[in-house]
Amino acid sequence: RDADGRRVFDLTMQRGRTDLGRPDPTPTWGVNGSYLGPTLRANRGEDVLVNVTNELGEDSTLHWHGMHLPPEMDGGPHQTVANGATWSPTWRVDQPAATLWYHPHPHGRTAEHVYRGVSGLFLVDDPAAAALALPKKYGVDDVPLIVQDKKFDGSELDESDAPFRNQGILGDQVLVNGTPGPYLDVTTERVRLRLLNGSNARIFNFHFADDRPYLLVGSDGGLLPEPVEVRSLELSPGERAEIVVDFEPGETTVLRSAPLDSSEDRAAGADDRFDILEVRAAGRLTASPPVPRRLAPAPDLGGEEVVTTRRFTLSGSSINGDDMDPERIDVVSEVDTTERWIVTNDNGYPHNFHIHDVQFQVETVDGDDPPPAYQGWQDTVLLPDRAEVALLVRFSDYTDPDTPYMYHCHLLRHEDQGMMGQFVVV
Ligand code: C2O
Ligand code: CU
Ligand code: CU
Numbered sequence: 001r002d003a004d005g006r007r008v009f010d011l012t013m014q015r016g017r018t019d020l021g022r023p024d025p026t027p028t029w030g031v032n033g034s035y036l037g038p039t040l041r042a043n044r045g046e047d048v049l050v051n052v053t054n055e056l057g058e059d060s061t062l063h064w065h066g067m068h069l070p071p072e073m074d075g076g077p078h079q080t081v082a083n084g085a086t087w088s089p090t091w092r093v094d095q096p097a098a099t100l101w102y103h104p105h106p107h108g109r110t111a112e113h114v115y116r117g118v119s120g121l122f123l124v125d126d127p128a129a130a131a132l133a134l135p136k137k138y139g140v141d142d143v144p145l146i147v148q149d150k151k152f153d154g155s156e157l158d159e160s161d162a163p164f165r166n167q168g169i170l171g172d173q174v175l176v177n178g179t180p181g182p183y184l185d186v187t188t189e190r191v192r193l194r195l196l197n198g199s200n201a202r203i204f205n206f207h208f209a210d211d212r213p214y215l216l217v218g219s220d221g222g223l224l225p226e227p228v229e230v231r232s233l234e235l236s237p238g239e240r241a242e243i244v245v246d247f248e249p250g251e252t253t254v255l256r257s258a259p260l261d262s263s264e265d266r267a268a269g270a271d272d273r274f275d276i277l278e279v280r281a282a283g284r285l286t287a288s289p290p291v292p293r294r295l296a297p298a299p300d301l302g303g304e305e306v307v308t309t310r311r312f313t314l315s316g317s318s319i320n321g322d323d324m325d326p327e328r329i330d331v332v333s334e335v336d337t338t339e340r341w342i343v344t345n346d347n348g349y350p351h352n353f354h355i356h357d358v359q360f361q362v363e364t365v366d367g368d369d370p371p372p373a374y375q376g377w378q379d380t381v382l383l384p385d386r387a388e389v390a391l392l393v394r395f396s397d398y399t400d401p402d403t404p405y406m407y408h409c410h411l412l413r414h415e416d417q418g419m420m421g422q423f424v425v426v
Helices: 110-115 412-417
Strands: 007-018 026-031 040-043 047-055 063-065 090-092 098-103 120-125 142-150 173-176 183-188 190-197 204-208 214-219 222-230 233-235 240-246 252-257 274-286 306-315 331-333 338-345 351-355 360-365 380-383 388-394 405-408 420-425
Touching (some): 040 047, 098 240, 110 412, 120 142, 173 274, 183 190, 204 240, 204 274, 338 351, 338 380, 351 388
Antiparallel strands (some): 063 098, 204 233, 214 222, 338 388, 351 405, 360 388
């Protein structure tokens, strides 16, 4: 902590080499190390200060994905951290407990910076969530899993795209927290897994090899209103989920990714299967309390008067026919009013849609009530081939007519190609 009582984090984006199971160490990028970065953690109500030093050898940025904060602190394309410089954003954390993350956002180069390894988790805690009987011993029964697919050329990361592929890089190998072929030793009856799809383009469809049910307890913006039993869960790039899984003493299973339910586009990886993580339960397991039936207040924007409805059509690599222009403001939103954002995927392959600064409520998916996975707050939503979602969005606290936030497809190649727009809150 500094003299003002702020929680201080020092992060250095740097280059290195990492053992990723190849013949030689792989040239990679990371934060305070050679691949990925530390998990940051702060309480609701706390002031934080992050010193971000860039030693990458080229300009970048560091964005706090899912965080509610002023636009100058956001780490988007307008907050360049020049090579050799230090940028020190500060803000008050004020949102429900959630699994957020950070990653670079330099315009046109986000895909390569994230792919090389610059990202990490940012966990928000709050007293209400801390009081719940959910697994919460970090690294023991509360385990973060940053899931990323990679392609290699020998020992190097392969950044080339296959021809005719719209999505950007799809790998044929999965890393979890930067580890190839990972396993997890379980010592408790229940384990919370915090899943981040930290890939560039890959959509995962998480299920267990024995098809066991598990409880979905959290989404992008924090805990769901109540746990939902599922057997599979799709997460598109940038999305997070928290699940709680039961284990029997001595058993072994594998967390896998199955072919997608939402898409048939083979070029988008819809047919691919991966083993993600082997889970090995000890012969004796420490007892875990049952998962509470009520977790958090449900999103409540449905009862608000909608003052503005906006439409966003994702097509090719643009939104409403326009590529991102850093000089153009696409949307001006009024603070503390509720808007409906209707987002349509006009293509026969998947996109997704992410809005900075805010957690939104998914009102409908193709005109129906949202699926269980989208009954909490989201900052990123999957848009399957030709889908349409309606989002209820309400910006609060921070107004600035001059500094925009971003909305964009989080398939990083699309984002870099300009499938992104800018909004200000006034
Ligand atoms: Cu996770 Cu604008 O990004
Ligand atoms: Cu973001
Ligand atoms: Cu896209």
